[in-house]
Amino acid sequence: MGANEAADSALATAWSRELGLHVPIVNAPMGGAAGGRLATAVTNAGGFGMIGMGSAGSVQALERELTELKTDRFGIGLVDWVRRRETGLLETAINAKPALISVSFADNFDWVESVRDAGILTATQVYDVPSAHRAQDAGVDVLVARGSEGGGHGADRVALMPLLDAVLEIATVPVLAAGGIGSGRSLAAVLAAGASGAWVGTALAAATESLLPEFARLAMLAADSASTTSTTAFDAALDLPWPVEYPARVLRNDFTEQPLPTEVLRAAIAADDPRFAPVDAGQGVGLVTHIESAATVIDRMCTSAAHLLTRNRPD
Ligand SMILES: Cc1cc2nc3c(=O)[nH]c(=O)nc-3n(C[C@H](O)[C@H](O)[C@H](O)COP(=O)(O)O)c2cc1C
Incomplete structure (x- = not known):
């Protein structure tokens, strides 16, 4: 079990309860960082662990990460152009029986039906109200409102708070918040605003269980x-x-x-040369000050968020 029980109940959302999570934290499916080990650690800490297949995603790479997975509660995230290039990748993801599959980075929703038909929740990242409408109209079950401060690929258009505000206004499905969430403060803020959970990348990318070099x-x-x-x-x-x-x-x-x-x-x-090699990271990277386990990161965020969300409540 990850965060303590008081924190769990202070942070729970209808969506996190429905998925059987103790805390409403999903690790972003980060190619090159979020493999089976990180997904397992996040789920074991009470959140929802996801395996990410990025630009280098393949059936073989997914199968390898699935062997590292030691939990039944997990998700898989794909990049649309990689899914279309790699024959069998979506099928391999579906056959692994995750609770959720995300496909991001296209206004192409031809994958939604086969994933939903398999009884798997669908998610995609959205960047403004029109893209949220398009995803919702295509039958996507969960919208991930991804602000421009987030790490890795994504539209550099609207920062998380105005985006979340606008998407929550029109959403008829649960909305997860993404971009710069790496502390109790930012977690509390998005939950108080009405997000069903936080989709956390950068703050977990350097965790001990990550694949990051x-x-x-x-x-x-x-x-x-x-x-x-x-x-x-x-x-x-x-x-x-x-x-x-x-x-x-x-x-x-x-x-x-x-x-x-x-x-x-x-x-x-x-050569892993940091002068030239790319390192995906969002503006929340300043909060990454130690290499810690995913459970430590999640426990700290949740304990602090629960305190912030309950401190002004009357007894
Ligand atoms: C190292 C890294 C790799 C990422 N790779 C992917 C990916 O493969 N697929 C994907 O959908 N999003 C990917 N993302 C983006 C995340 O899904 C998410 O939008 C972002 O991490 C949220 O912002 P944050 O990093 O500030 O938490 C990646 C992000 C990072 C930091």
């Missing part, structure tokens, strides 16, 4: 909230077919300041 963890520890930038430069140099409306929020480094030839970038990535 050592150089990236160290770069995250050294960064503060002003250290990130939103860019398409890495995707262009690596010739990855990311739609340009979804740049990636990364740590600023020599490459983001002055892009270099593709061969130099590839060599830097192979």
Whole structure:
């Protein structure tokens, strides 16, 4: 069990109860970070663990991470263009019987029906009211309102608070909040606003159970909230077919300041060279000050959020 019982009940939402969660925290499906180990740790801490298949996602990579999974309560997150490139990836995800599958980064919802038909909840990240309407109209069960401060790929359009406000206004399905949530304060804020839970990336990306390479963890520890930038430069140099409306929020480094030839970038990535290699991180990276277990991060966030949400209540 993760956070203590008092914190659990202070934070519970209708959605978290329905999923049998003790705390309304979902780890974002982060390619290269959220494998079976992190998903297991998050679920064991009372939240909802997800495996992420990013740009390098494949059937083989998903199968490998599924063998690391030691829980029945989990989700899988895919990137739309990777799902379309990798034959069998969506089917492999469905056959693993997760409770939820997310597919993000396209206004293409042809995957929703087969996932729902398998009795699996569907989710996608949205960035404004029109994209929230489109997802909802396509039958997506859970909207993830992802603010522009978030790490990794996503539209660099609206910050989380105004986005969450606007999406909650029109949503008829549960809404999870994403972008910069890494403390009790930010967790309390989105729950008080009406979010059904928090979809947390950066704050869990450097957790001990993450797949993140050592150089990236160290770069995250050294960064503060002003250290990130939103860019398409890495995707262009690596010739990855990311739609340009979804740049990636990364740590600023020599490459983001002055892009270099593709061969130099590839060599830097192979050598884990932080001067040039990409490290996905959101503006909440300043809250990442230690390498800790996912349970420690979640317990701290939940204990503090419960305190903040209950301190002004009369006895
Ligand atoms: C290291 C990292 C990798 C990510 N990879 C993916 C991914 O593969 N698929 C996806 O849907 N989102 C991915 N994201 C974005 C998250 O789903 C989410 O939008 C973001 O982490 C939320 O903001 P935060 O990082 O401030 O918590 C990634 C984010 C990070 C930090």
